[in-house]
Amino acid sequence: MRMKNFFKSVTMRFSKWSHKGYGVFESIRNVVNIGVLPLSYCLLAMPMATFAQTDSVTVSKNVDIEEVVVNARKKASTYSELTRVVSVVSRDELGQRKATSLGELLEQVAAIDIRQRGTHGVQADINLRGGTFDQVLVLLNGINVTDPQTGHHNLNIPVDLDAIERIEILQGPGAREYGPGAFAGAINIITKPDGDNHGNLSVFAAEHGLLKSNLSQNISKNNFKTFISASYDKSNGYIDNTDFKRLNLYSHSTYKLSNGEVYLFAGYQDKGFGANSFYTPKFPNQYEATKALLGSFGYDMQMGYFTLKAATYYRKHTDRFELFRENPASWYTGHNYHATDVYGVKMSGNRIYSWGKTDLGVELRREEILSNKLGSELVDSVKAWGEDAYYTKGDSRNSFIAFASQAVYLNGFAISAGGQFYHSNKFGNNWTWGVDLSYGLTSMLRPFASVNRSFRLPTFTDLYYQGPTNMGNPNLKAEFATTYEGGVKFNHKLVHSELSFYYREGNDIIDWVKAPSEMVWTTTNYTKLNTLGANVYLSVNTTNLNFFTNKISLSYSFANNEKPKGDLDSYYVLDNLKHNLSIAGYHTFPKGFYLNWTLRYQERYGEYLKYVDASTSIQTPYPNVWLLDLRAGYSFKNINVFVDASNALDQEYVDIANVTQPGRWVGIGINYNFNL
Template sequence: MRSIVFPLCWSLFVLSAAAQQSSSSSPSLPTVESTTTVLGSPEPVTQGESPRVVVVMDTQQHRLAFQDIEDYLRTDSSVDIQQRSPGGVQSDISIRGSSFEQTLVLVNGLRINDAETSHFNLDLPVPLPAISAIDVLHGAGSALYGSDALGGVVDFVTAAPEATSLRLTAGAGSFGENQQSFLASWLGHHASEVLAGSRDFSTGFIADRDYRTASGSSETRLDSRLGKTDILLAGDDRPYGAAQFYGNYNSWERTKAWFASLSQQLGDETQAAVAYRRHSDIFVLFRDDPSYYKNQHIDESWEGAIRRRQSLFHDTTLYYGLEADTDQIRSTSLGEHGRNRGAGYADVDVRVAQRGTISAGLREEVLSGGGGRSVLNPSLAGSLWVHPRVKLRGSIGYGFRLPTYVDLYYSDPSTIGNPNLKPESAWSYDGGIDWYPSDHAAASLTVFYSRQHNAIDYVKAAPSDPWQASNLVGLRFTGVEGSLFWRLTANQQVKLAWTWISGAQDALHGLISEYVFNYPVNNATFEWTSHLKPGLLVRSRTGITERYQQDPCPVWDLSVAREAGRIHPFLQMMNLSNTGYQEIAGVPMPGRSFTGGIELDLSRRSK
């Protein structure tokens, strides 16, 4: 801690003093209540109206201050990122102590969770420049979104163009890093197009930890008498050195993902959508001897949905729909398998202006090839304004998850799958209070509890035994999460967030767990953002994570970028504290690193 306290305090003191002298013409920050979200609700509502805990991250506001999607997600203290390598190579995500398999990931409301293994859930095929927002729902979301939404839901929302523009970005940095990206958009009267691409290359901070990631997307939007049409095509390619990822081996891996979706409005009240995802994974145990052990997997999934809304009364709306999902895998080690799911859902929302909301939902999901039964997912959420600036809220929800194909069928000398695994499920409860003392500040406090049934984990009785996929009983999590947002001046803001979690230690009954108790007991983040003269952005973030039975781990990041005009130089300084840490046991993360570059903005209208 002493290694970062002095430089952190010094930087905040100097930058804060400079901020007091900054020009009042710098862009002001948005008001707390104006941010719109759709997660946890069938229709967009503001964060102030939502009865659920939803964190909204604007990825276009200060884009040059962040390196990748993991940087944004780390600003939410209830989100745990367990990263194996930078550059978006491979990261596990969990929410409120859940396992990395219990978080559902969406793109524009459509599933991209990987059927092979949830280690690839954040293989986002859409480049970061094309993303406008990341919405994070805390707690169960299966009533609206189906399987995998036990701990929470993350939705990546793509950007709609506001003008015809072109942005070009290039940078270089530590460990041989070299990156380029572009975003080109065209805006017409009844149509628009967004093209985006990114590339990130690094020789690696240690041997056999190099990577070369590339992604590209095209999104076409059309307006017609029928309604809005959205066509998204995206793909990515990620070859990387995987040294120590799954043991003391100089491994190598390459994943590719393709995603296509079509969303069509059918009048003002109905929307239909269809999506396709294909993901391939090649894994080599010894990079210098690929023939010794090699796995190759290809999984595909289809999703279709039709959703409708109907006004029942002045303040009451009914939302309902039908969905279908299918996935299959062809694998050298897992074999060939497939399964289907169908679901119907309904949700009734009652919203009384300046008084509160009540939302009740029910979803029935019929499963085949992964349980052979149906699952009923109820949810209930409500909020009450007890004062013009104080809101009480609470929610109850049920979530479930089907095992991945690795859980079911993988087998090697150290890990054994279990084809008899049952789907895991959980009841989740939370209650909290939101306080808006002014238009420039907001505070939130939430208590949550989750009780899981048939939780899936890999366990063993002795250190020399292989890991065995198993269902556990009696797994529970209790926690508290708090956040504070404060706009100090028109050009300066502070965000603080902290989450404490306690898990039931008796769920293993003397067995050794691989994943269940890798959650953070304490996770805190402090973020300070300021605009300095002339149009200079400075962002400092310090995160401290204390995992179960491990020492606290502090990491300090600092970014500086010019946002005014058309030429935007930037400097991103990661892990300035030079902390040696591991988010996954045995997989070291990089020390201090620097990335600098420039963005050229050729938009028709200057920002």
């Protein structure tokens, strides 16, 4: 039962469900009271998920379950919405946001700190709950696509917004499920072909020579479904050396079998961009070119009360960094070349009972890097992929993951406990664990609490990078944290809200630091770094109030990192957003006109050395800033025409030290939907 109006919420009660169209929780923002139901429902709406699977598989058995309340906004496969803070952005909401890239979209939801160097998704770092960009795990359809070279590449994903079915954002640690990387949170981007034969053509043009074009097509025949898309973006840049070009190709196919489903998704991205002061303001004429190739093949099988899932995956990423795009200094020895290969296989299974669910899973993963800068010296050099250069260094690491968890639902309680064993040939054995608890006080009010242990391995850049102003540390250890969290959720047909508080005790936190008198940043493990924070979310359905307003939403986050003793300057850890507020409104008017807006306030900790020229810098605090993004449009039949204004208030600000963000940027776009 798919709700056509995203903003309309309703409470339904069923004493028994059978094999009907509403057997799968596809309704949005509904609160469903369940008495007894067959297992043709989303198993992943329960507190423990198995490797963030993309969808549920229908079970033909009937099982009696204690009455629980399920928030069925969308199936949250990263973690349960009962016991953790999970934001689910549906396809409907994706189309309503003023965003033309994944980074822009994430910045507007759930008060996420997206620190952009390049605009329109050229390069963006995801930061959650006061953590760094290396402490957030990124998954594509449940597959870990995090880059082992550096978190700067985590959003180098060849997926456009029209390919996304939903995005799931886990606020808080998830290492007991996914392994290292889900230190401060996890983001699962889910694509899926539709059942209809329809396509979309979109074009967007804006100031500074910005042009975005996209063509996508869904094909469905019998048990086979596929989605294919291609896009090309380019811009001349808003200031000197901020131009870019990007090509994305992506496909996702599924084939339904009698006892499950086989799937295959694959994508390719080719991107080049001017990197004005990206990594050091001393040399603003930098340039970077990256390529990404990824894919996964898997099989989801149902056997009575058991679900078995298996997948294999591969990701390749190359990076060419030029400190001097042109006119290199006499001492410059050449560009940096890096290539990472990540491949693995994983299996998971679960068993459903009348009182809960058991999950088990294992994963084997290998991460490799070839480079002329990162790693140990190779015996024989290797020709760089697609470049007139050779890799002379390299490194690799293998890992094995095994996890188990148990969820119990009894008399309004939802309790989940689990642990994971992680073995690395480079970092030894590590254990993570967690316990989640929630209780339904009423059909609308549910308090929750959790404690979870997480950790992260250093990237190859953390370990080995050497440059004029940066020096890695091959003796780095893994960083660890224990997070305590509590909060309350409220669900009503007109109002959905969440309030949570957390305290994270971090040990051996990795960061780039230097003494004020020094010029070179080095990586080190902080002895201790604790974080105190809060998250607030409020969504009000105003569709029936006749104010031409469908929905108003508010997201707010607060994070305070307790600085360790000492006088070292921090490059990443101690300049998080203290206050991050996002307010969004969605308005529809007669004759097909609409207006969507997002107003954000950002207040960042810390100061940075603002370079006046290559030899002169001034200690400067990060500015507090109000940012307004607008989209006004008109929809008629299969055509949607819109005007966008980013940073409509024309504010001056930086996300990263010395990387100036663009002022007001206006453009016009058109979307055309067609059927074959």
